Amino acid sequence: MAEQPVHVAVTGAAGQIGYQLLFRLASGQALGPDQPLVLRLLEVEAALKALDGVVMELQDCAFPLLRDVVTTSDPRQAFDGAGWALMVGAMPRKEGMERRDLLSANAGIFSEQGKALNAVAGRDVRVLVVGNPCNTNCLIARGNAPDIPAERWFAMTRLDENRGKSLLASRARVDVSEISNLGIWGNHSATQFPDARNARIGGRPVPEAIDDEEWLLGEFVTTVQQRGAAVIKARGASSAASAANAAIDSVRSIVDRTPDGDWTSLAVVSHGEYEIPEGLQFGFPVRSDGRGWEVVEGISLDEKARQKIKVTTEELEGERAEVQHLLPV
Ligand code: NAD
Numbered sequence: 322m323a324e325q326p327v328h329v330a331v332t333g334a335a336g337q338i339g340y341q342l343l344f345r346l347a348s349g350q351a352l353g354p355d356q357p358l359v360l361r362l363l364e365v366e367a368a369l370k371a372l373d374g375v376v377m378e379l380q381d382c383a384f385p386l387l388r389d390v391v392t393t394s395d396p397r398q399a400f401d402g403a404g405w406a407l408m409v410g411a412m413p414r415k416e417g418m419e420r421r422d423l424l425s426a427n428a429g430i431f432s433e434q435g436k437a438l439n440a441v442a443g444r445d446v447r448v449l450v451v452g453n454p455c456n457t458n459c460l461i462a463r464g465n466a467p468d469i470p471a472e473r474w475f476a477m478t479r480l481d482e483n484r485g486k487s488l489l490a491s492r493a494r495v496d497v498s499e500i501s502n503l504g505i506w507g508n509h510s511a512t513q514f515p516d517a518r519n520a521r522i523g524g525r526p527v528p529e530a531i532d533d534e535e536w537l538l539g540e541f542v543t544t545v546q547q548r549g550a551a552v553i554k555a556r557g558a559s560s561a562a563s564a565a566n567a568a569i570d571s572v573r574s575i576v577d578r579t580p581d582g583d584w585t586s587l588a589v590v591s592h593g594e595y596e597i598p599e600g601l602q603f604g605f606p607v608r609s610d611g612r613g614w615e616v617v618e619g620i621s622l623d624e625k626a627r628q629k630i631k632v633t634t635e636e637l638e639g640e641r642a643e644v645q646h647l648l649p650v
């Protein structure tokens with residue numbers, strides 16, 4: 322077993338997602354069965370009492386890997402020495418809202434916490450932003466943390482990938498483990514483009530197994546785009562267990578080598594790949610070697626795909642313009 326614990330900061334730790342996430346982190350599902358960890362949990366003052374209850378439950382699990390738990394309402398204490406920061410703490414949307422409507426409520430959180438990360442996080446910190454709108458919140462936090470390399474920031478599009486894989490598996494009547502190479506392009510929003518036509522089923526291109534371009538570019542796309550809203554409508558609250566699961570999957574997809582020939586979905590800083598404007602936090606198909614990652618180049622995108630990617634790009638540019646005042650020049 323590795324000696325040194327990794328300090329993992331989780332914001333919004335007493336919230337719905339936090340409650341589904343902490344136990345899986347502490348049991349080693351994200352960083353592996355040999356990696357001890359210290360959880361550094363951030364909450365607003367009013368939620369610290371509830372967080373104490375969650376900590377009691379963590380203790381009552383007697384997780385062998387969990388060396389310590391710190392709770393605080395001070396971002397600097399939460400991020401002190403963090404090797405990972407999972408930024409979940411933010412308001413969720415209600416029925417009838419788009420995620421972008423949360424910008425005015427949530428953007429300020431990410432500028433403040435970006436500054437705190439910059440000041441005190443560990444040298445190799447990696448950050449996954451879950452709180453919505455996650456791409457632009459990540460852009461804000463990154464913009465306020467100039468000493469943390471842009472490549473260490475990720476916003477979560479993995480839930481969309483998982484949703485799309487499930488949908489393809491059910492349509493093709495195969496096990497979900499047969500689905501690979503499903504990339505989510507752009508924003509974690511109703512404009513995202515889940516690219517089923519470049520995905521594979523049992524190693525074969527999806528269109529060979531699902532010969533229905535209208536569905537692949539129509540109902541499939543809109544169902545994934547609208548899945549978060551459908552969950553809110555049905556449950557009366559936004560997704561939590563599946564979001565925490567996707568956060569675990571995201572961390573694993575960064576720290577593990579991507580299987581040969583496959584790719585995964587993460588929103589990362591654009592360096593101009595596929596003509597996406599530089600600096601946007603953009604959902605791309607990504608490969609990791611366990612230390613670094615790269616956007617997968619050379620994926621074939623026809624005019625219909627490019628048109629959908631243009632729409633989501635424009636939305637992200639609009640969000641960036643909206644939060645310009647929070648981005649240091
Ligand atoms: P929640 O309301 O249950 O929990 C959020 C928690 O964050 C609360 O406990 C709140 O006290 C805390 N919080 C608020 N401001 C904070 C701050 N400044 N510092 C620290 N903590 C703070 O919400 P939830 O269901 O856990 O969702 C959290 C966020 O994740 C929402 O924005 C939601 O839209 C988003 N989300 C994203 C995805 C994704 O795929 N990217 C999926 C699901 C949910």
Ligand code: LMR
Nearest residue numbers: 414420453549550559560
């Ligand atoms: C989701 O995709 O389930 C989350 O982003 C929550 C939401 O607002 O849809």
